[in-house]
Amino acid sequence: MALILSLIIVLSFIFLFFYKYQPAIPGALGTLGVFGVFIYLCTYIQPVIQGEKVIEAVSWVPELKVDIGFYLDGLSLFFALLISLFGAFILLYSIEYMKGKPKANRFFFYLFVFLASMLGLVLADHVILLYVFWEMTSISSYFLISYNNHEKKARRAALQALLITNLGGLALFVGLLLLGHQCGSFHLSAIIQNGQTLAGMSTIILLILIGCFTKSAQFPFHFWLPNAMAAPSPVSAYLHSATMVKAGVFLVMRLNPVFSTDIMWQVSLLAIGSITMVLGAIRAVKAFDLKSILASITISTLGVLMALIGVGSDLALQGALLYLAVHALYKAALFLVAGNVDRQTGTRDLRKLSGLYRNMPFTTCAALLAGLAFAGLPPVLGFVVKEKLYEALLGGEEYLYWFLIVFIITNAIYFMLAVKLTYDLFFGKSILSQAVKEVSVIMWGPPVFLSLMGLLFGVGGAHFESFFSVAAEATMNKRGAREIDLSLWHGFNTAFILSGITWLIGLAFYVGESKFRRLAGITKLFSLDHAYRSILRHLQSFTYVVTRFFQHGFLTRYLKVIFVVPIVMLSWIYMEGKLFSEIHFDNWKSSFSEVYAFFPLLLIFTGTLFILRTSSRLRILVCLSLVGYGIALFYAVFSAPDVSMTQFLVETITLVIFTIVLNRMPKSASFPLEPRKVLIAGVSIAFGIIITCILISVQQYPLNPALKDFYIQHSVPRGHGENVVNVMLVDFRAFDTFGEMVVLSMTALGVVALINLKSKEDKL
């Protein structure tokens, strides 16, 4: 598994660096590579059906017991196959779609990073690894949504998606950690074997569900998904309908064996799923933009999946898995169709499009086939699955009948939308002014093929039954569930009657569309987009106030804070520990043993005195340097030549740079007023006293010479140098020095950025 991921990452870099020069070769290589991954994964199908589970682990952080572990069973294989197959098609499509667009190499790079992280997400065994991949999908999605980064809308949508999914991601992280801690293992393969009730179950469930709901765009977090349609069409098809948004569903399925008996798990999934299902369907009715309709249907379908997992019976879980496959197939196809239409006509507005079948016959074909699946008509898989779901709900508890009714209405809306998306769009009178041509085979091939797969599964479903059964079994907490029956014709039973009713209601909706649309206006009340925006706005103004409070921009105030805080804290420590009384001046005589020390002292004293006497900036600067040189001389006297040299040089550079700065500053006439002078003098004196106290205190305690002796002893034999200070800097503590170099470089950058700020831009 690790090999697959590394292969995809390598491919991503090939695209990043070589796509610019020669788009065809990486294109072919990438598509073949991803398709190869799909074929490779196919070889696992037979072993997995026979009940084999593959576990791979490479040590990563052994101290924390985190490893790069992969776990392949029916469920993860199902998802991995879906992701790699779709990846190959989407990639093929994108190569044509992105042809000639700027920054296309970055687009493919992000797409591959996403592909790798999505595969990693479904295959991960260790929960930390799963979380890492989870966040990586969010981040790559962020870059893909904001691909058109010159558009404000795209940037905002990307940020919104990132913020919301990351918020959920954090909750999920805590939830996974708690789960791992309670189960005693951080490996999913072990966690899902756990049969006992865990302590703090409801907290864990809540946190994990928040993560899954944000990722899978469930109410109340659903609003980010329609906005994410700012991404290029293949991205919408791949990330925001077929794969990434299914990550939440995947995790819920994966963990279902652990939680399935918990009432809170079932109820929240069923409730939130149902709300999202209805809300998404009604939103779709309202919209005119092709992609926006499709996005709303995606939200709705994700709700269906969540609710079905909440129902929890064998049939419902099997149905959910199949439904997921059906949805991925037709939705990706429809998104690609929308992309084709958008590219060729320049609009995605349903009101401006009609009768396209004359211009785009193959795209129409794809749309019709996908529409069949979407509407749940025979003979495609969509029909079979819908029948199965009706059956599953019919046989269940009493409250499920309510859900069944809502589900039927939702399906009726789907039927109506399917008619709209196929009949209205492609048939009827052509109202386009310009001539529209069909896209090339690379662009109509993938959607046709994807929708054909639906037909293949529908007619020849019997061949795939055992695989789907194994995949569905991984979501249950028991073994030996019923085999899935995928035969197209189930007989004239209740489920078929319900299907008929669905189609009739759907037709009625289609006829009375304008009234229905007005009714759909109420969903606006449920949109939290406004709430999100106002929260963001208030957060921004709050941070602005806080930042302005601390970063006011007055140098003198900063300095006062810098000096007053240590004064207060240190004197508090002295008072608390009654250390003032311990200060005595017995050994002051030894401090003056060095006669030469009087000269620098004189220099410092003179410098300070002149600073107080003068009011010219330049003179103050020179006097300050005098103090600095005095200190440097002190070092020299007490035999620290390296430190002394450094101090001399730094003092010089400071003096020179300050002179340049002073030369460029406006001449200020006003000097500190008397009361402020008193305040500054008070702070200075207090600071001086407290530092003096500390220095005297320090002298009273013997210093531990071990460290000093170590360096002096080892400098020559191990550091090959007689200058201990330098050996420390470049050898013993080289990493520290390196860190300081980086800091210095960053500081230089920061200073330059500050200096070059134009006054107009000098706003937060």
Add this chain to the structure above:
Amino acid sequence: MKTAILQAAVKVLMPIFLVYSLYLLFRGHDSPGGGFIAALVLSIGLIFHMIAFGVPETQQTYKIDTMILTGIGLLLSFSSAILSMIFGEGFFYALWSDITVKGIGTISSVLLFDIGVYMAVTGAILKIAFAIFNR
């Protein structure tokens, strides 16, 4: 401050600054000196050159791009750490060769590190100085 006196003085003094800073750099391991101090000496010289002739002139005369200088410096220092790892030792483990060059000292990864410090610090200080002077 383009005065003839300063310009003439800087022209004479610059080579001395340059040589002296290199001298400090290479003798640093056994006597007072080292990459940081050498960088400060060189920077002072170059800053005076900048004051006397202006930033473009300094940049041209010495072919300095401060950012590249800093970057190369950081890269050199870091490569000394990687070099040790390539030779199978720990991160930043000092490697010593037997080659001793007169005036430079023993060739070692530590020397490489110190040269990196020398370049990075010079680059960073000059970047700040140039920016302020140009303002």
